[in-house]
Amino acid sequence: MRFLTLPLIILSFSALALLAYVAFHSRHKKSSLSPLRLVGRVASVEKDLRPAGFILVEGELWPARSRGGEIIARGSANVRVVGARGHLLEVEPLD
Secondary structure, three states: OOOHHHHHHHHHHHHHOOOOOOHHOOOOOOOOOOHHHHHOOOEEEEEEEEEEEEOOOEEEEEEEEEOOOOEEEOOOEEEEOOOOOEEEEEEEEOO
């Protein structure tokens, strides 16, 4: 019985560590419904859209693509989210 104690402790600790890792990382993943919730929001360009780049919307950094394929430089204008394909947001410049 004594020779099973150490392997059982190691196995239990490993399972607990794996569970904690999965729980921690699952909290930081974006929901699949988030892009749809962002349609219509105004965002700032954080990395030039040529035509793809990154935008900051509601405090989160998202990959984005300009719908018309135009280049939108960082800081030149804000954009509006007009659609989403997976986690890639489609944006248009504000007039």
